[in-house]
Amino acid sequence: MSYFIELVVSGLAIGAIYGLVAMGFAVIYKATGIVNFAQGEMGMLTAYASWSIAVTLGTGAVLTVLVAVVVGALLGLIxxxxxxxxxxxxxxxxxxxxxxxxxxxxxxxVTLIWGASPHKFAVAGADTIVHLGGIGMRVSQIAVIAVLLLALAGFWVFLSRSRFGVAMRAVAADEKTARLMGVSTARVQAVAWAAASGLAGLAGAFFAVIYGLAPTIFELGLKAFPATVLGGFDAILGSGVSGLVIGVLENLVGGYLPSTLKEIAGFVLILVVLMVRPFGLFGEKRIERV
Known part of the structure; x- marks a missing residue:
């Protein structure tokens, strides 16, 4: 039983990283109607930039997270x-x-500037083990789960309470009508790209701290994509939650079944779910009259 709990807990940690990237996919899709296939690479570039800044300035844990968000947002805007x-x-x-x-x-x-060799992204206290109910977790794993929950709460407030969030929802519903009502679609799209890249930057930095810094971090985009499909492309919060589901599923499959099946577990799940709910678990059902 303890082995099962360990798999679930570690799955939640990697699932939180998937959830951050998946939310970025959904943010851009909701604001622009397109899928950004560079989401994983944005997280990778931000992770390397954050690592360089942390090594140069000796930033602490909190400042490193803030640097990742700022660098990621600036990359998205550019x-x-x-x-x-x-x-x-x-x-x-x-x-x-x-x-x-x-x-x-x-x-x-990234390969041109930093090379292809892996690096250790050392952050003070990140590898400290905390025991929760007999299960050991690193502080960095607990932190990334907490960050995902904060991101989910923040986006819920932003989309439902803020004026700009309502404008983003209006652009997603009907871009032409929103433009006629005075909404700046260019500004909405710029904010969406900044937010999505900031989320990817967080995911990339946390992944680098927990598992190591290497050019293969771009694969986070591929790993997180099933979470966006599972949650629904227009469901930002659903994509984040689905990231946790995909992470736990991958860990359980890798722990109890041949490890080769771990890589395809998420895609198998979305195939099954889409046969029942083509718009995802949390996506809005669209009815088009022809």
Whole structure:
């Protein structure tokens, strides 16, 4: 029984990282209607930049997290302003292909600047073991779960209570009508890219601290994608919760079944769920009249 609990607890930690990336996917999709396939690479680049700043300035745990958010948000704003905004009005396929090109560019940039060798992202106190009910967890694992919960609460308040959150929901529902009502769609999209990249930056930094810093961090985008599909592309909070589900499922499959099945567990789950709920567990059902 203790082995099962250990698998669930460690699955929640990696699932929280998936959830942060998945929320980023959903934020951009909700504001722009496109899927950003460079989400994992943004988290990777932010993790490396945060590591360089932490090594240079000797930042502590809290400051390192803040640096990851700020660097990630700035990266998102730069990509939106220089690459994505000129694509406004183009077909969805063209924009998605641009994000694919952006992912390749960011991956190559990281290898060019920092090399392909792995590094240790050491943060004071991150590896300290805390025993909860007989189960040992690192402080960094507890922290990333707490950060995901804070992000879920923050986005719930933002989307339901803030004026800008209502504007984002309006753009997602009907962009043309929202523009006619005076909503700046360009500003909404810029904020969406900044928020999504900030979430990816958090995920990348936490992953680097817990599991090590390497160029393969970009695979977080691929691992978190099933969580977005499972929760629903238009469900930001649902995507975050689904990340926890995917993380726990992967750990249980890897612990009790052949390890090769761990990599496909999330995709098998979304295939099963989509046959029943094509719009995801938390997504809004859309009815189109023809």
């Amino acid at each position: 990509c939106e302003r220089l690459i994505m905004r000129p694509m406004l009005g183009e077909s969805v396929l063209s924009v998605v292909l641009v994000t694919v090109g952006l992912s390749v560019m960011l991956r190559s940039l």
